[in-house]
Amino acid sequence: MSEIAARYNPKEVEEKHLKIWDAKKPFHATAKKSKKGAFTIVIPPPNVTGVLHMGHALNNTLQDILTRYKRMQGFDALWMPGTDHAGIATQNVVEKQIAKEGLTRETLGREKFMERLWEWKKTNGDTILDQLHKLGSSCDWDRTRFTMDESYSDAVKEVFVELYQRGLIYQGQYIINWCPRCETALADEEAEHKDANGHLWHIKYPFKDNPEEFVTVATTRPETMLGDTAVAVNPKDERYKDLIGKVLVVPLVNREIRIIADDFVDREFGSGAVKVTPAHDPNDFAMGRRHNLEFVNIMHSNGVLNNNAGPFKNMDRFEGRKAVVKALEELGLLAKIDAHAHAVRRCYRCDTIVEPYLSKQWFVKMKPLADKALEAFHQGQPSIQPKRWEKVYENWLVDIRDWCISRQIWWGHRIPVWYDEEGNHFVARSEAEAKEQARVKWGKNVVLKQDPDVLDTWFSSWLWPFATLGWPKKSEDLEYFYPTATLFTAPEIIFFWVARMVMAGLEFNGKVPFKDVVLHGTVRDAKGLKMSKSLGNAMDPLEIIAEYGADALRFSMVLNSGQDIYISKEKFEIGRNFSNKLWNASRFVLMNIKPEAKVSSFDEIDVAKLDVASRWIISRYQKALAEVGQAIEQYRYSEGVNLLYEFFWATYCDWYLEMIKGKLDDINVQKTAYLILENTVKMLHPFVPFVTEELYSEFKQKEVLLTLEAWPTFYPDLIDEKAESSLAVLVELVGAIRNIRAQWNIKPHDQIALVIATENKDSITLVKDNKDILNKLVRTSDISFEKTVPVIKNAVAGVVGDMQFFIPLGALIDVAKEKTKLEALILQQAKAADAIEGRLANAGFVSKAPAEVIEKERERMEELRAKNIELKKALVSLV
RNA sequence: GGACCCGUAGCUCAGUUGGUUAGAGCGCUUCCUUGACAUGGAAGAGGUCACAAGUUCGAGUCUUGUCGGGUCCACCA
Numbered sequence: 001m002s003e004i005a006a007r008y009n010p011k012e013v014e015e016k017h018l019k020i021w022d023a024k025k026p027f028h029a030t031a032k033k034s035k036k037g038a039f040t041i042v043i044p045p046p047n048v049t050g051v052l053h054m055g056h057a058l059n060n061t062l063q064d065i066l067t068r069y070k071r072m073q074g075f076d077a078l079w080m081p082g083t084d085h086a087g088i089a090t091q092n093v094v095e096k097q098i099a100k101e102g103l104t105r106e107t108l109g110r111e112k113f114m115e116r117l118w119e120w121k122k123t124n125g126d127t128i129l130d131q132l133h134k135l136g137s138s139c140d141w142d143r144t145r146f147t148m149d150e151s152y153s154d155a156v157k158e159v160f161v162e163l164y165q166r167g168l169i170y171q172g173q174y175i176i177n178w179c180p181r182c183e184t185a186l187a188d189e190e191a192e193h194k195d196a197n198g199h200l201w202h203i204k205y206p207f208k209d210n211p212e213e214f215v216t217v218a219t220t221r222p223e224t225m226l227g228d229t230a231v232a233v234n235p236k237d238e239r240y241k242d243l244i245g246k247v248l249v250v251p252l253v254n255r256e257i258r259i260i261a262d263d264f265v266d267r268e269f270g271s272g273a274v275k276v277t278p279a280h281d282p283n284d285f286a287m288g289r290r291h292n293l294e295f296v297n298i299m300h301s302n303g304v305l306n307n308n309a310g311p312f313k314n315m316d317r318f319e320g321r322k323a324v325v326k327a328l329e330e331l332g333l334l335a336k337i338d339a340h341a342h343a344v345r346r347c348y349r350c351d352t353i354v355e356p357y358l359s360k361q362w363f364v365k366m367k368p369l370a371d372k373a374l375e376a377f378h379q380g381q382p383s384i385q386p387k388r389w390e391k392v393y394e395n396w397l398v399d400i401r402d403w404c405i406s407r408q409i410w411w412g413h414r415i416p417v418w419y420d421e422e423g424n425h426f427v428a429r430s431e432a433e434a435k436e437q438a439r440v441k442w443g444k445n446v447v448l449k450q451d452p453d454v455l456d457t458w459f460s461s462w463l464w465p466f467a468t469l470g471w472p473k474k475s476e477d478l479e480y481f482y483p484t485a486t487l488f489t490a491p492e493i494i495f496f497w498v499a500r501m502v503m504a505g506l507e508f509n510g511k512v513p514f515k516d517v518v519l520h521g522t523v524r525d526a527k528g529l530k531m532s533k534s535l536g537n538a539m540d541p542l543e544i545i546a547e548y549g550a551d552a553l554r555f556s557m558v559l560n561s562g563q564d565i566y567i568s569k570e571k572f573e574i575g576r577n578f579s580n581k582l583w584n585a586s587r588f589v590l591m592n593i594k595p596e597a598k599v600s601s602f603d604e605i606d607v608a609k610l611d612v613a614s615r616w617i618i619s620r621y622q623k624a625l626a627e628v629g630q631a632i633e634q635y636r637y638s639e640g641v642n643l644l645y646e647f648f649w650a651t652y653c654d655w656y657l658e659m660i661k662g663k664l665d666d667i668n669v670q671k672t673a674y675l676i677l678e679n680t681v682k683m684l685h686p687f688v689p690f691v692t693e694e695l696y697s698e699f700k701q702k703e704v705l706l707t708l709e710a711w712p713t714f715y716p717d718l719i720d721e722k723a724e725s726s727l728a729v730l731v732e733l734v735g736a737i738r739n740i741r742a743q744w745n746i747k748p749h750d751q752i753a754l755v756i757a758t759e760n761k762d763s764i765t766l767v768k769d770n771k772d773i774l775n776k777l778v779r780t781s782d783i784s785f786e787k788t789v790p791v792i793k794n795a796v797a798g799v800v801g802d803m804q805f806f807i808p809l810g811a812l813i814d815v816a817k818e819k820t821k822l823e824a825l826i827l828q829q830a831k832a833a834d835a836i837e838g839r840l841a842n843a844g845f846v847s848k849a850p851a852e853v854i855e856k857e858r859e860r861m862e863e864l865r866a867k868n869i870e871l872k873k874a875l876v877s878l879v
Numbered sequence: 880g881g882a883c884c885c886g887u888a889g890c891u892c893a894g895u896u897g898g899u900u901a902g903a904g905c906g907c908u909u910c911c912u913u914g915a916c917a918u919g920g921a922a923g924a925g926g927u928c929a930c931a932a933g934u935u936c937g938a939g940u941c942u943u944g945u946c947g948g949g950u951c952c953a954c955c956a
Binding site for chain 1: 881882883884891892893895898899903904905915916918919920935936937950951952953954955956
C-alpha cells in the first residue's frame, strides 16, 4: 500500500465504489433470505420537482446509516426508494416552463399539458434520486417507485373506492382554502399562517328604517362586505339586545340584512358586532348554516370580483378592497381604520394569499380514521422520537378536521368518480365499473363524464409504506417487509404525511406502518435561517461532495445533527480530515505489519502475552463497539459518530499507535493493531461507506464488499478495567521511571537532556524546545534524568538495559495533582456516605420514607463506601 | 391565544439515570516538515454552564420564577 498517496482522494474512490455497488447490487433485498428477518425503511419520497438540498442529505444519510447497520447485522434490509408526483408543485413548475413559450395550460389543453408534465417527469423526475445515489444511499434501486406508477395508481383508486363504500368519503359544498393563483382547493395544512400587518376597517351599516343610525362592524377584508347577508351580535350583549332582528342595509350593494344573535361573537372584540359573509369566511359559513342565511359568492375562482360585487365587478380582490374602502369613505360610512396585526393564510406552494371560498369538493371524514390512530398511539404505536413531538402528533389527531382531497389541477390521480347528465355520481375503480353501476341504476347505458379534478398529492403519499410493496395485491414482499421499521422525516410533515400514513396503514392493513418515527432537525445556514432556494442561502450538496467527498458530507452532517443543524462550509473539513486520517492510519498499520497479522478474530491473538497498551486498546474498543451499536439503535447518531471519532482519532491513533511504535516487531501487537483497525472500519462503514469500503478492499486484497460483511462481535470478556483505568497507566509509568532511576542511578535534580531520535541513531539532537515536556516529566517523577531519553515522535521512550518503554506524552500525568484529586474525592464521598448514614439513623426519616427509598439510600451508601475503599487503594498504589 | 425547544469557551455544539478538576471541533498563542498523516503532532490561553430562588452531603443536570432567542399549532371578525 506504500505506493498509495498520503492524501486521500475521495472523488476517485467514491466513483469507483458507486460503480461496483451498481454492478453487484449488494443492496437488493429479497424476502426470507435471512434468519434475522426483515428490516424495512421507506424513503420519504422526494418531489419530482426536487433537487437535492441539505435537508435531503441529512434525512437520507440517517436512513442509510441505519439500513447499512442492519444489513451488516444480517437482516434482509430493504430501503425502498421512490419519488412523489407532488401535484401542485410540479404543475407550477411546468406551467412556468410553458409560460416561456407563451402558453398556458388552458390554451394547451389537458391532454397536451399532461404530455408535457410526463415529459418533464421523465427527464427531470429522477434527478434527485441520482443525487441521493451519489450520496451513497444504499437503496434497493431496482424497486424505485413513483406515486403515479400504474400499480400505485390502482392502490389510490382502491383506497378512494373503499373509503367511499365505508362512508368515509363524501362530496359537499363547503368553505375551503382556495388559492386564486393555482385556482385550486387546498387542505388546511397547505394554507400556512403567516403574520401580516393589516388594518381593521370599521364600517357603518345604516338601519333600513332609520338611515341616520348605524351599527358599526369591523373587518380585515372590507371587500367581503359585498357578500354580507347578516350582522351578528352576542345574545348576551346588553348593547345590542334590543336590535336583534332589526334590518340593516349593506352599503354599496344595498342588500337588506338582519341582525342575528350568535354565541360565536366575542363581545370584547371590535364593536361587538360582526358582519357575516357566509360564502367567504369559515366562521360566517357556519353561522350561515345555523341561521339559514343566503350564501352570496362575490368572486370568480381567480380572485376577480364577479357580478354580485355590483359596481366593483371585474376588479381583482385587492383592487376591489381599495375601491370599496374609498367608496365607503366618500359615503362617510368608514368609522375608522386601525392598524391590525394578524395572521394571513398563504398557499404553501406559491405564497399567494388564500381565499376562503365556497365550493363543491370531496372530503375524507377523518374522525373514525384518527380514532384508530389515537388508539394505536396510546398503545405506543408508533413511537415518536424525540418524545417532545408526541404531543404535537396527538393533538392533531384529537382536533382533527375533515380533509379536502380534491384539487382543481390536472397533474395527479384523477378522482375515480363519474357523473351522469343528471349529476348523479358513480364511484368506481374504472370507467367500465362506473358504467355498469349507471346501467343498473337507469336500466340502460348512459353517457358518463369523469370528475375533472385530481386528488391531493398526499392522498397518494399516505399509502407509500404499503403501496410501494404491491398493495392491494397480496404479495410475499408485502407480507414480509410490511410494516416497516423506522420512518425518518422532518417535523414539518407530521400532519401532512406521518399521521395520515398511520391512518391509512391501520385502515387498510390493520397495522401501524412503522415502529418508530424519527424526526430530525431542520438544516439551517450559519445564521440560523432555514436553507431555501428562495432565500438564496441554499448550499448545494453536490458541490460539497465534489469538493470534500460524500463521506465528508455525511460525517459532518451527522456529527452536527443534534437538534437543528447550523451548517457552514468549513464544517465539512472535519469530515474530510477524518477520512484522511483514517486513510493514513491504515497506511501506517499496513506498512508495519506482516500479512499473517491480518487476523479476523480476537481468538487469534494471544491476549495473555499482550502489553498493557494493547490490552487497554482492546478493552476500549469493546466498549466503543457496544456504545456505538447502542447509539445507532437508539437513533443517537451524532453521539455514535462522535464516539467513533474520539475512539479512532484520540484513542487509537493518538495514544495506541504512538504507544506501540517501539513494539511493532511483536506479532501479537501487530495483530491487535490490525484487528482493531479493521473492526473500526466496519463500525464506521454505515457513516462513511466509501472510504471504508476502499480500505477494506486494501486490507483484504481481494474482491469482497465490506457493505455485506458482518458487524463486529462484541466480546465482553475482553473488557479489561485494570488495563483501562488511567491509574493503571499511571502506575506503570511511575514504575517505569523508578526502574530507570534505579538502573541508571539517577539522583534527584540532576541535569538531563531530552532528545529526538533521528534517522541516524548515532547522531542525537538536543531539542531545547521540548523543555516543557521535560519539566513535566521531572515534576511527575520527582527525579531527573542524567542520561538521554529519546522522544520518538509523540512518545517518550526510554531504554533500560534491554527493556524499552514508550509512553505517550499525554500520559505524563502530574502525580501530585492526581493525589490531591483523589484525596478530595475520597473525602467528598465519605461525606456523602456519612450524610446518608445519618439520614438512615433518623427515626423520623425511616418512619416516613417508603421502604424502597430507604433501600435505595442504603444501597447508595454501600456503593459509596465500597468505591471509597477502591479509591484509597488507588491512592496507596500511586504514592 | 395554545404547545414545545434552546441560552455551556470568541464561534458551532456535546454533556445518558444529579457525583472526580465541565468536554469536542473550529478559531487564537507557542513550538515541531519527525520515518502514516501539516487535511498532521505537542503544549497552552479562554467558561461565576443566561439570571434568581429552592430541593440535596453534592446541581450544567431536578423544581419554580425572570429575562433573552427560536419553532409548531390556531376560524377573534
